[in-house]
Amino acid sequence: MTSPNNSHKKTSHENSETDKNTPEKQNSLLAGIIERATKSGIGRKKLNPSAVESAVAKNMADIHSNPTKLRLAFLGGGSFGTAMANLAARNGCDTTLWVRNKRTVKAMVKTQTNKKYLPGYKLDDRLKYSHDLAASVKDKDIIFIAVPGLAFRETLKNIAPFISGQSIVSLTKGMEKDTFAMMSDIIKEVLPEVNFGVMSGPNLAIEIMKNMPSATVIASESEPLRHAVQAALHSAFFRVFASDDVKGVELGGALKNIYAIAMGMAAAYDVGENTKAMILTRALAEMSRFGVEAGANPLTFLGLSGVGDLYATCSSELSRNYRIGNMLGRGMSIDAAVKKLGQTAEGVNTIQQVHEKATKEGIYMPITHALYAVIYEDKAALGVALHLMEAGFRSDVEFVMAHDHSNAALTAQMKTSSDSTADESGDTDSK
Numbered sequence: 001m002t003s004p005n006n007s008h009k010k011t012s013h014e015n016s017e018t019d020k021n022t023p024e025k026q027n028s029l030l031a032g033i034i035e036r037a038t039k040s041g042i043g044r045k046k047l048n049p050s051a052v053e054s055a056v057a058k059n060m061a062d063i064h065s066n067p068t069k070l071r072l073a074f075l076g077g078g079s080f081g082t083a084m085a086n087l088a089a090r091n092g093c094d095t096t097l098w099v100r101n102k103r104t105v106k107a108m109v110k111t112q113t114n115k116k117y118l119p120g121y122k123l124d125d126r127l128k129y130s131h132d133l134a135a136s137v138k139d140k141d142i143i144f145i146a147v148p149g150l151a152f153r154e155t156l157k158n159i160a161p162f163i164s165g166q167s168i169v170s171l172t173k174g175m176e177k178d179t180f181a182m183m184s185d186i187i188k189e190v191l192p193e194v195n196f197g198v199m200s201g202p203n204l205a206i207e208i209m210k211n212m213p214s215a216t217v218i219a220s221e222s223e224p225l226r227h228a229v230q231a232a233l234h235s236a237f238f239r240v241f242a243s244d245d246v247k248g249v250e251l252g253g254a255l256k257n258i259y260a261i262a263m264g265m266a267a268a269y270d271v272g273e274n275t276k277a278m279i280l281t282r283a284l285a286e287m288s289r290f291g292v293e294a295g296a297n298p299l300t301f302l303g304l305s306g307v308g309d310l311y312a313t314c315s316s317e318l319s320r321n322y323r324i325g326n327m328l329g330r331g332m333s334i335d336a337a338v339k340k341l342g343q344t345a346e347g348v349n350t351i352q353q354v355h356e357k358a359t360k361e362g363i364y365m366p367i368t369h370a371l372y373a374v375i376y377e378d379k380a381a382l383g384v385a386l387h388l389m390e391a392g393f394r395s396d397v398e399f400v401m402a403h404d405h406s407n408a409a410l411t412a413q414m415k416t417s418s419d420s421t422a423d424e425s426g427d428t429d430s431k
């Protein structure tokens with residue numbers, strides 16, 4: 001089913017963009033690159049970087065004379081899938097948004113809004129809607145997946161029979177339950193031949209719908225795919241930066257949800273700015289520590305997908321994870337908070353996965369363990385926070401000065417005294 005109105009009507013904003021020719025021109029330029037790369041078989045299999053470079057160089061010359069539109073599918077009719085599909089349609093890409101519920105699709109075609117997740121925001125006339133998964137993904141250049149992490153594997157398996165040469169980009173900021181798998185791991189497992197990337201950054205969907213300037217990161221080993229995603233989504237309101245650290249970018253998006261919950265909870269306790277700064281900065285230390293163990297580059301966490309997204313979600317009530325934390329801080333149970341939210345908050349699962357993985361592998365993640373103790377072991381938040389504050393001496397940025405070089409004797413002494421305090425008060429066992 002498609003939108004009844006594909007008449008390419010333009011708003012005044014779109015006309016001014018087209019006049020400058022920026023998005024459309026970039027789109028056609030780079031669309032040609034991916035189109036040719038896809039046709040020639042590059043981009044279908046594991047890419048050979050030199051082949052990619054020569055394909056890009058070879059094709060740059062005649063791209064102006066033969067513009068083509070990127071054909072895109074976005075899977076997932078929640079707030080983020082809808083917001084991103086809307087950006088792509090507005091940039092002139094041939095864009096289909098797949099939504100699993102047939103009635104929702106009918107309503108979206110009729111109203112050109114996503115009433116449940118983005119009420120009040122009119123979507124671009126050119127955006128098409130479908131509940132037919134096969135038709136949505138066939139003959140596309142790129143399939144963007146924006147379903148919750150817990151539904152990612154199932155979605156990939158469902159599209160697997162229809163994958164011929166399409167590239168896949170994950171927009172999901174979750175972690176699979178019990179397997180610790182990130183979405184890129186699942187893509188490699190389910191569709192080992194596919195060309196893929198992940199996109200992540202400070203991208204609160206509502207702000208994007210309001211045309212508030214935002215930026216994101218596309219991470220992929222494939223240069224044509226990075227260019228194509230930049231071409232598809234880049235505009236005067238939305239900048240798309242590139243990275244080849246897939247693991248680092250993806251982990252930034254998933255891990256920050258843990259700390260958005262912590263910050264929402266801290267806000268409920270009315271903490272000061274010093275405290276918020278401490279949580280945010282130590283959260284970043286945990287994220288990069290965990291990232292390094294997973295093979296990511298710690299410097300990636302200094303970018304948009306790391307500190308950028310951490311800042312956005314830790315300081316805004318638009319973040320669902322922050323709102324969950326805030327409800328918990330006000331005394332609600334986790335089940336009641338999740339029910340009240342009624343939308344995806346990936347951090348609820350990610351805390352459990354990361355707590356378990358870090359415990360198993362001995363990765364020092366004190367904030368995550370503390371949050372786990374409060375949410376899942378029913379420990380008193382203030383006691384846990386006090387215990388965190390009393391933990392031993394550490395170095396600030398461990399990539400500058402390894403924490404082993406701190407005063408080890410004093411750290412051990414502090415640990416002994418804080419362990420005995422915790423034992424006496426019946427507090428937590430968090431590190």
Ligand SMILES: NC(=O)C1=CN([C@@H]2O[C@H](COP(=O)(O)OP(=O)(O)OC[C@H]3O[C@@H](n4cnc5c(N)ncnc54)[C@H](O)[C@@H]3O)[C@@H](O)[C@H]2O)C=CC1
Nearest residue numbers: 077078079080081100146147151172173203204205343344
């Ligand atoms: N909303 C935001 O501001 C941003 C969200 N994200 C990420 O995007 C992902 C999706 O989140 P949202 O769109 O915000 O979620 P949402 O809660 O707004 O909507 C989730 C959507 O997924 C659909 N869905 C659930 N299970 C499904 C399944 N098994 N098969 C197909 N569809 C299914 C639901 O019907 C709903 O349309 C999450 O990983 C989130 O972290 C990333 C950046 C920003």
Ligand SMILES: O=C(CO)COP(=O)(O)O
Nearest residue numbers: 201202203204319320321
């Ligand atoms: O990832 C997001 C913004 O970058 C959205 O955060 P929430 O999932 O917490 O709403």
